[in-house]
Amino acid sequence: MSRINLSDSRWIYLMIFGIITISSVAPIAFPLPIMQWSRDFYNTIEEGVVVDFADPPRNFEGVKEGTRVLILCSGEVDKLWGDMSEAVTVVWKDLMARDAHILLYQSSANNKATLDKYLIPLMYGPNPQNHPDYGTKFVNLGFVPGGTGLLEQWRDSIREITPIDAYGNRLEDLPMMSNFDELKVDCDLMVGLDARGLDAIYVVRYNTPILEMGGTDSASYLASSYTAGYFKGMLMGQRGGAEYELLSGIPGKSFAYLQNALTIGTVMIILMIVLNVNWYLKKGSASAGEVS
Amino acid sequence: MALVRTDILLVMVSSIVLLLVSSQFLKGVKLRMIPTVEASIEAVRVATEKGAPVLFDTGWTGTRFSGNAVNLTTLSFVPATLELAKAMAQEAGRLDTKMVTGTRNPVYALMSRDFIETGYALSGHPDRFDPDNIIFYPNNTALIASEVEMIHRDKVGAAVMIGGHSQSSNIVIYEALASVGAMLVAGEIWPNDNSMAALCADYLSFAEENIAIGAYLTDDPVPKAILAGEDIIKGFLIAVVLFGGLLWGLGVL
Amino acid sequence: MANIPMILGLIVLFLISSLYFMSPGWGPALYIRNSITLSMPFPAAIVVVMLVRKHVNNILKNSESIPYDIIVIAGVVVMSILGFTGGIDNATFKILNENINIIGTMSITSAIAISVFSPMIRIYRAKTPTMALLIGLSCLAYATYTPLGQMIHPVIPQLGDFVQTYIAGASDSAFWISTYIGAMALITKMILLKEKLAPG
């Protein structure tokens, strides 16, 4: 096992790392079809959407100055961050550019640690509580335990259950929170990061518009919520980030990931074809040998 | 205090009533075989032939306390996997093979210790039980990282992996098992993990089949009759989609 | 007598289930639910102590893994000292968690990619119609989820998207739902005391 040969799977690993390194160093832009759920995501932020599960319908008019947006960092974001980083970053930049009021909540200690380390410093510096936007355009509730039950309780009041933010400030002392408490009416838009179960609590009863972001392969379990109309748009993986960069015109670095995906996809297709042809030819010659 | 979601209450109660009725009236109905039941015991024998340990990994299987249906799945795997662990331990005790388990759930870790110790006792060799072989891991990452290391170090002979592994990470263990040529019996709780099992496993069972393992490990006809009752519920759901959907489309409903 | 724990468990099960249908919840059910969840640190602490014990045993047995056993024990001890003296917001405690646990999780999760590519190259041979279809679908998926499909023909990603949105999603639901029905059957078995949750 110590010497590498062609039947050794280690050459596969080597090839993949080679492709990733090259893609990281020299990304190239590619033509990219924009999936409908990504387009819907952008359109909801840009133009708004009507949600009509309950009477009367809610007409959300897009993200404008002062629009109250709750970002729920839920599910397994800590595991998926490397596949969601660019999409979350570009959407966050867009929300900031539109002067939205952003309230952030994390459902687990690991999700909190991930955003604290990788996202929040990028947007608000190493001490976000000292950023000029803090309290007026951005509030971080941090990790609040309670899961689905907590979201049920927040429908009526955040402050009653969670009186302080992640940095120990009382919510009533933060100007942004003055009209952001009773989620069923006060929240104009929810953006879920791998968040599930929101449809039953908010969408079907209060017509809250929900947008969803996840990893590339999260689509397999999130797609049914999109087709059922609960999610008004989805951004999946780094490709979602690239799509949003194209739609919003906000620059990012998603195309390095696309080049990597393109190269790996192409190599895998070629390998599958070549290896199968090779196997077929060998099989043919083996059976010919048996006959002779 | 008010009663809410009565439609769901009705569905829940009628499902259980239907299954209870089935348990009495569908005794003796023939079921298809579940490959993992026999294969799991065979895995112990394969490991014995190789003179290597057998790994029994249940991942996320165990207690969770938040209100969503996904948690019910990890809980539902508890009785079946514990019964399987006991049956495998009995065989491992008889053949004097090291059986190593891996879980990331504290309550399950304690329960599996109890079941496996009983399995060894039933084999007639209680002295062969070693509590250090029941390994608890604090999280999924530690479970995967440590088991991969153990598989390479001890050249594990066979593995039975019936449980949940986050984000399809079960395939990282499968790849380690493939590198040492170990037999793999797999049955994952979640569908995306199950896709990875379909790619790599020698024997594969689907989630619901794993919950039913207990029914296959006993001669009692009642648990099997309850499984037969499940088919009635499935048939009803199919009818709802096809006939209910048609009536909806035609505007009758 | 042997069935008493299970009967007690079943009573508790339906007591807690009733909370879903009550608004607001009622006291005894909430009290039992909260007491059980609040007691969970006990089994967690017990199994961590047992884990440490296993590694101490390895050292006592003079096993070849002694340096690594020491690292595991040191990890638990250092984190415990940091956490108990400085609280869970202690800076070093957080740094160790972020740069070992969190990044370790991402590393192991990322290893899924390598672990998929490798068997795909090793195993995917069109020996049966099923395998041929699997290979064809995989090629379609690779073309759909990379810019490749669009570069060849726009219909490729459209087809791939349709398949994922409308077929894969339904399959995922069917898988979950059959599991949920299985769970209902399990609870029925418990009601009939055919599932005891204790070895016997």
Next chain:
Amino acid sequence: MVSPIEPLSPYLNTFIFFACYTILYKHNPIYRLASSLILGVGSGYLFVSQIDAFNKNVASQTFVDGGLNMSMILPWLIGISYLTIFSQKTINIYRTVSIIAVTVGMGIALPYAPAVFWTTTMAYGQGAFAFLKDGISVSTIGTLVTALSYVFAISYFFFTEKASNPTEVPRKLGRLVLLIYTAITIVTAALGKVNLIQWKMLDAIQGYPATWWIPGLMFVAMIVDLFFPLKNLISRD
């Protein structure tokens, strides 16, 4: 307060990430070091966070204003009961408690099962023949395909021969649907997860300080070991 090990964190971060990949070369001390750190630190984190939670939620609430808080007695009793697993004489106490822990979990989650399978089935049913109401479009054909895929896949899970035999064709189609799901999931999982490797690679190259040399050194060590086994430096066995 800043930690004294703060300057080391980018290096530790990169080391752990790429050390986990060295197992692809072979079983080695770098991997064992990383996996032991993950296990030890992860166990310590769990231990501390659990004790901290118990202290905050139970221990510190047991005596309030000098009086015993009766609601905290049960969590203490249940918790201590887990310790009875270590004696055969008392093991039945532990068994009862663990059974109740499982059934409480089941009780919380149980109603969500019929809720999900009923609402999902209803949603698929309502979409199945939507084309009769809304006309033929990609969306209405899509919901029809979804509903049929769901029906076929459910039929694949029939347990009894009585249900399976007459539904052979739908079950075969169900197998096809599950196969399609499997193929798509495998590829999207691989493409999604490979982004994580690249994300860390970009971090190592573009981050401050640059830490790409750490995996670089590991790679060089593996190449050297391939031709001149490094184990020989320690032992000639």
